[in-house]
Structure formats: structure tokens, C-alpha cells
Amino acid sequence: MxxxxxxxxxxxxxxxxxxxxHLGRDYTLVEKDIMAxxxxxxxxxxxxxxxxxxxxKLEDGSFLAESNAMLNYLAEGTPYLPDGGIDRARVLQxxxxxxxxxxxxxxxxxxxxxxxxxxxxxKVEIEARRAPGEATLGVMEGELATRxxxxxxxxxxxDIALYPYTHVADQGxxxxxxxxxxGRWIERIEAQPSxxxxxxxx
Amino acid sequence: MxxxxxxxxxxxxxxxxxxxxHLGRDYTLVEKDIMAxxxxxxxxxxxxxxxxxxxxKLEDGSFLAESNAMLNYLAEGTPYLPDGGIDRARVLQxxxxxxxxxxxxxxxxxxxxxxxxxxxxxKVEIEARRAPGEATLGVMEGELATRxxxxxxxxxxxDIALYPYTHVADQGxxxxxxxxxxGRWIERIEAQPSxxxxxxxx
Numbered sequence: 001m002x003x004x005x006x007x008x009x010x011x012x013x014x015x016x017x018x019x020x021x022h023l024g025r026d027y028t029l030v031e032k033d034i035m036a037x038x039x040x041x042x043x044x045x046x047x048x049x050x051x052x053x054x055x056x057k058l059e060d061g062s063f064l065a066e067s068n069a070m071l072n073y074l075a076e077g078t079p080y081l082p083d084g085g086i087d088r089a090r091v092l093q094x095x096x097x098x099x100x101x102x103x104x105x106x107x108x109x110x111x112x113x114x115x116x117x118x119x120x121x122x123k124v125e126i127e128a129r130r131a132p133g134e135a136t137l138g139v140m141e142g143e144l145a146t147r148x149x150x151x152x153x154x155x156x157x158x159d160i161a162l163y164p165y166t167h168v169a170d171q172g173x174x175x176x177x178x179x180x181x182x183g184r185w186i187e188r189i190e191a192q193p194s195x196x197x198x199x200x201x202x
Numbered sequence: 203m204x205x206x207x208x209x210x211x212x213x214x215x216x217x218x219x220x221x222x223x224h225l226g227r228d229y230t231l232v233e234k235d236i237m238a239x240x241x242x243x244x245x246x247x248x249x250x251x252x253x254x255x256x257x258x259k260l261e262d263g264s265f266l267a268e269s270n271a272m273l274n275y276l277a278e279g280t281p282y283l284p285d286g287g288i289d290r291a292r293v294l295q296x297x298x299x300x301x302x303x304x305x306x307x308x309x310x311x312x313x314x315x316x317x318x319x320x321x322x323x324x325k326v327e328i329e330a331r332r333a334p335g336e337a338t339l340g341v342m343e344g345e346l347a348t349r350x351x352x353x354x355x356x357x358x359x360x361d362i363a364l365y366p367y368t369h370v371a372d373q374g375x376x377x378x379x380x381x382x383x384x385g386r387w388i389e390r391i392e393a394q395p396s397x398x399x400x401x402x403x404x
Contacts, residue, residue: 049341050303064291066298073291089266089275096268099302101252139251 002027003057005047007034009114011107011164012067013054014198019074019160021194035115068095071157080160082152090151094158097139105133107165110172126173137169137179144181148188155192163189164198204229205259207249209236211316213309213366214269215256216400221276221362223396237317270297273359282362284354292353296360299341307335309367312374328375339371339381346383350390357394365391366400 002020004027006013020027032038032053039051048055048065056064056073064070072095075081082088109129116122140162143150150158167186170176176183189195206222206229208215222229234240234255241253250257250267258266258275266272274297277283284290311331318324342364345352352360369388372378378385391397 049344050299058288062288064288064295066295066302068298069291069295072294073288076286076290084278086260086264086266086275088278089271092274093266093268093271096270096298096301097252099298100268100305103302104306142251 002059003030004028005030005032005039005044005053005055005057007032007039007053008199010034010053011168011198012103014164015067015157015160016054016056016070016074018164018195019071019080019157021196022080022160022192023074023078024194025074068099068157068161071095071161075157079154080157082156087152091156091158094150095161097136098158098161101132101136101139102162103165105129105136106169106172106174108172109133109174110165110168113172130173133169133172133174137166137174137176137182140166141179141181144185148185155189159185159189168198204261205232206230207232207234207241207246207255207257207259209234209241209255210401212236212255213370213400214305216366217269217359217362218256218258218272218276220366220397221273221282221359223398224282224362224394225276225280226396227276270301270359270363273297273363277359281356282359284358289354293358293360296352297363299338300360300363303334303338303341304364305367307331307338308371308374308376310374311335311376312367312370315374332375335371335374335376339368339376339378339384342368343381343383346387350387357391361387361391370400 002025004013004016004020006017006029008031032044034053038044039048039053045051047063050065052065054067054070056070058064064073072081082091106129109126112122112126147153149155150162163186166182204222204227206215206218208219208231210233234246236255240246241250241255247253249259249265252267254267256269256272258272260266266275274283284293308331311328314324314328349355351357352364365388368384
């Protein structure tokens, strides 16, 4: 069986848990508290030298890091990932956009507001993420103004990658009311069969 | 024919130009000066709303953004990208690592040292990239200590994605002499047929 090492208040692991639910796949969840240094221990670094969660242990005992690589691996041969060609490339385009242009400002602001002491330095770091985060949400709003999904004309792992940190962007100080097309896209995702909320308590 | 919009002193475009050379594919190069705002004009934003280079115009006139999505699209069906399974997932693992853990600190330090006035604020920004950049190079050194290539046992688009900003990391203040396995990997890449240097003058 698959084992997922994860920290639950984290959008990257939620992506993978959401796809696993859509696929009806069982897995063992092992929680690691990143705030307590549990991903920086020698044992953990032996599994993932980059010291990050999520981390997926495969049936053969080997490890796969990077949430978006996991999504591609798990979605292969399913409707969530086109077989090839330009549709597949556009799914990847939005997944790389997510890791480079979306996660650093939007999840970065949320993490600092939610998990760190609000020192003057942390407030400066949050403020520095405001303009790039709004620009990223603006790009997404523009895309979703003319279509329902980011790639391939259907719900794919591109949407699953972008959804987690977008739907909690308000926790990083971004006002999603300014992005109505994003709001409707979030509603479409949350209406998918087997969708479940990011945190058990929410 | 393919058209690549690029700024030559940029590792993300170099990845794509290097793969196109390996594949023997012709393309038209259109240079865009990011320092002169040429990727922020209305005409450019109509092609790529995210306002970044490189940008690939396909034969059908549509556009593909994100250098690593281009590498996957162009390498499909060639030895540079495994057909599927865990080998393909590991290629993607290193490509997402490149965009999230490598490019921001390592290319970010280089860009600020090479293209921006060295104000106190810029120097703080460069210094903030030192520890994460060294950590990333440390992860790469550890991987390359036991094998020649990052994934699939051969030269793939994972190596092509990681090479550009690694081999000029010294321009961002990182001393590659401390990473001998990375140095040997760079030599292996530069010995590949059809390899060419990043900048025409270098």
C-alpha cells in the first residue's frame, strides 16, 4: 500500500490526498509536524534529502518527492491526466506555474500569517508577497473568465494542483471576492464526487 | 516552424534551446529584453498573460508557457523523457525541485548580482538566497555522489532543466568548487553532442 508522509495544514499534501480520494485508492497517512522539525531529522532526510513534505512511499519501498510529480504519477492512465500532446503539456504548464508563481507568494503569505509570530520582519515578508500573489490570481481569473478548467477542457491535476492554496488564499490576506471566476471554479471543484475539505475540522 | 521568445541571459530559455539543438529541430528565435519591459507590453501579455519568457509558439499558432512544460512537450517520444512509470515521475520530481527549490535562490541571486544595482536592499535579498541555495546544491551533490544522472539512469530533461542555472551559479556567488560531483555532472553534460554555451559570447 502507498504511504503518504504529510503535514495536514499544507496544500501540497492535500493535492495528493484529494487525487487519491478521487481515484479511490487506499493509503497509509503518516503525519509529520514541520513546525516541530520532524522533517529535518536524520531518519526523514534519509527518505527525502530535501526535507520537505509531502513524501510518497511506493509499494516497492522507494520514495517519490514533489507533490506535482506524485499527481502526475498517480493520474497516469486516468481522466485526470491527458495521454499526451498539447493537452498534457498545458496541464504541466499550469502545474509549473503553480510551483513558481503561485505557491511562493500565496502559500508563503498564508504560512507566515498562520504559523509565525507577527514580528516586523515577518510583516515585511508578508507584504512583499502581496503584489506577486495578486498578479498570479489575476492571471488565473483571466483564464477562468472564458473556460471552466485550466487545461484539456476538463477537471485535471492542473486544477487539483492550483486549488488547495487558492481556496484558502484569504488566510494569507488575499480577498477572493475580487476574483469571481476563481470563486465559481472553486465551487465546481468542491462539487466533485469524493471531494473533502483540506483540514478535518473545517 | 516553432518560434521561441527568449531573453538570452536566462537559463529557462537556454534549457529549451539546448533540447531543441539535441533534437535537431529548427526554430525561429525572437529576443525579448526583459530589462526593457518587452515582456510587459499589451502585445506580449496577449501571448503570455504571466508576462514571462521563454514562450513557445507552436506550429498551430497557439502558445505554451513554462520552460519545463516545453521540455516535456518537445521530449515526448524521445530518449530525453521516459515513456511512463516511476522513471518519468522521477524526471518530473527533479523538474519541480528545479522550479521551487533551485531557481528562486540560485538564479535569483545571480539575477540580482548581474542585472540590478547593488543597493543595500538588493544585497539583503542576495544574502537571503545564500543558505537555501547552498542547501539545494547540497541535495544535488548528494544525489550525484552515487550516480551520473538525476533520473532514469540517463541524460534526460531533468538534467537539462537543472544544468543552466547550476553551471553559472558562481555568477550568483555560489562556489561550485565545494560540489565536486556537480562539477563532474556539468562536464558530462557539456560533452554531449550538440551542446552549446548559454550565451553566444561565452
